[in-house]
Amino acid sequence: MQSMFNNIDRAREVLRGKIVNTPMLNLNEDDFHEILPDNSEVSIKLELFQQTGSFKARGVAIGLETLEEKKKAQGIVTVTGGNHGIATAWGASQYGISAKIIMPKTADPFRIDKCKDLGAEVILAENVNDAFRRLDEIEKEENRFVLHPFNQENMIIGSATCCAEIIDQMGDIDILIIPIGGGGLIGGMAHYLDQINSSVELLGVEPIGADSFTKSLEKKSAVRINKVDTIADSLGAPMAMEFSFNIAKKRVSQVEKVTDDEIRNAMITMRDRLGFIVEPACATSLAGLQERYKKKCEGKKVGIIACGSNISFERYNEILKDYRS
Numbered sequence: 001m002q003s004m005f006n007n008i009d010r011a012r013e014v015l016r017g018k019i020v021n022t023p024m025l026n027l028n029e030d031d032f033h034e035i036l037p038d039n040s041e042v043s044i045k046l047e048l049f050q051q052t053g054s055f056k057a058r059g060v061a062i063g064l065e066t067l068e069e070k071k072k073a074q075g076i077v078t079v080t081g082g083n084h085g086i087a088t089a090w091g092a093s094q095y096g097i098s099a100k101i102i103m104p105k106t107a108d109p110f111r112i113d114k115c116k117d118l119g120a121e122v123i124l125a126e127n128v129n130d131a132f133r134r135l136d137e138i139e140k141e142e143n144r145f146v147l148h149p150f151n152q153e154n155m156i157i158g159s160a161t162c163c164a165e166i167i168d169q170m171g172d173i174d175i176l177i178i179p180i181g182g183g184g185l186i187g188g189m190a191h192y193l194d195q196i197n198s199s200v201e202l203l204g205v206e207p208i209g210a211d212s213f214t215k216s217l218e219k220k221s222a223v224r225i226n227k228v229d230t231i232a233d234s235l236g237a238p239m240a241m242e243f244s245f246n247i248a249k250k251r252v253s254q255v256e257k258v259t260d261d262e263i264r265n266a267m268i269t270m271r272d273r274l275g276f277i278v279e280p281a282c283a284t285s286l287a288g289l290q291e292r293y294k295k296k297c298e299g300k301k302v303g304i305i306a307c308g309s310n311i312s313f314e315r316y317n318e319i320l321k322d323y324r325s
Contacts, residue, residue, distance in 0.1 A: 004066070004157060008164050008192055011062060011157045018061045018094075022046045024169040024303075031273060035290055037297040042289065045166050045305040048282055052114075054234075054308030055185060056087035056149075059158025063147055064091045066154065072097050077144040079103075079135040081128070081233040082111035083281075083308045084149040089120035091147075100138060102131045107233070110312035128228055128238050150184025151241035159188020160195070166303050167192075173200050174300040177293060179284040179307060180206040180213045180248075180255065182237035187244040190251035203296075204248075204255035205288030207232045207263065213248075214255050216240040231260045231319050234281035234308055256292035263287045264323045267316075270306070279311035280319065 004011050024043045027036060036042050051057035064072070075098035078088045085101040092099035099120040103112060104127050115122050123138075125131035139146050148155065162185075167173065176193075178186040186204050193200050206213055209230035216222045224239035266283035269290070270276045285304040289297060 004062070005153050006195065008157065008160045008195060012161050012164060014065055015058060015061055015161060018051075018065075019057055020050050021165055022049050024166065025274075029273070035269065037289070037294045037300070037302070039299045040297050041301045042297075043170055043303055044286070045162065045303060047162065048276065048278060048306045048309035052083070052087045052090045053310045054083040054087060055159060055162055055305075056084045056308075057090065058161055059152070059155035059184065059188075060084070060087040060091040060147065062158050063152065063154030064095050064097065067145065071145040075099065075142065075144045076147045077102070077135060077138045077142070078147045078149060079131045080149055081236055082107055082310055083234050085120070085122075086111060086114045086118070086310060088147050089115040089118035092120060093118045100144065102134050102138070104128050104131055108310070108312050108315045110315065111310050114310065128236060132238070150182030150187070150237065151244045155184040156188045156191050156244060156247060159185045160192035161188075162305075163189040163192035167196070167198070167200075170301065170303055172301065173303055175201045175203060175293075175297055175302045177203045177205060177285050177288050177302065177304045179232075179235055179281055179288070179305070180204045181210070181235035181281065183213055183240050183244040183248050185307065186252060187248040190248045193251055201253055202251045203288070203293055204252050205284055205292065206255060206257055207235055207284065208257045208259055210236045211257055212237060212240045213245070214257060216245055217249065217255060221245075230280075232263055232280035232284055234279060235284060256288060258284060258287045258291055261323065262291045264320055266290060267320065268323075276306065276309070277311070277313070277316055278306060278309050279316075282306045282308050
């Protein structure tokens with residue numbers, strides 16, 4: 001895997017035929033102009049159309065493609081709020097690998113069932129912190145390989161291939177706005193931009209109730225937060241971790257936090273103006289653009305990302321039922 005870390009073109013070759021080269025959508029419709037920064041050109045990377053419905057499939061595919069046969073035979077384990085688990089279950093099914101997926105019991109049943117349908121064993125934990133504790137136990141007891149949701153080279157490389165596609169598709173670009181959970185997605189974006197010596201400004205956005213990256217920047221090292229409280233459960237990692245954090249912090253020039261209601265508003269925008277029913281994490285990049293970076297992006301060519309779509313209609317309606325934009 002190490003030899004591929006600084007060779008993103010090689011990683012893209014490895015992924016060819018395994019993942020989707022997802023399209024960019026230019027948000028140039030007249031009814032978007034009123035909500036976008038003045039004189040800006042904004043495009044959105046549609047990773048919700050990726051294999052398994054999120055960008056996570058990229059890093060999983062690279063991780064399993066490069067995993068030693070002995071470790072494949074021992075099986076894999078991971079912890080997830082949903083998207084990484086679905087991607088891991090999918091990858092395991094492609095390679096005939098035994099997979100255990102640990103999820104908090106509050107996870108959307110739609111995501112749990114998706115993992116099971118792909119042949120993985122799902123273990124429900126009390127909460128995210130308990131899930132990470134169970135991960136450590138299973139790794140030690142069963143000698144399974146941990147396919148980490150963000151703090152691993154394969155996940156950074158996978159996200160870097162997504163950034164490479166964005167640059168290919170948009171050409172000259174001024175700003176990228178990327179949501180932050182554990183930091184693997186924005187870390188991969190940072191890694192690729194660093195590789196090509198790009199001048200693109202990389203901006204982060206995370207939920208107020210899951211702000212481990214912001215707190216890590218304040219402390220100048222990766223920290224764990226005491227509580228995760230956000231509708232954007234796919235961004236609900238309880239900690240940043242040194243490997244991915246250190247890669248990201250070199251390139252990320254600013255991180256802003258958005259509220260759950262601001263995320264809800266972006267979800268409704270994506271539904272009403274684009275026809276996309278998306279999970280909260282998928283709308284967070286747009287929320288950051290609308291609510292925190294609008295002035296900064298005036299007159300700029302901007303890329304944002306729709307990172308995932310795995311949500312049931314029941315959970316979607318529950319999240320939005322009492323909200324009035």
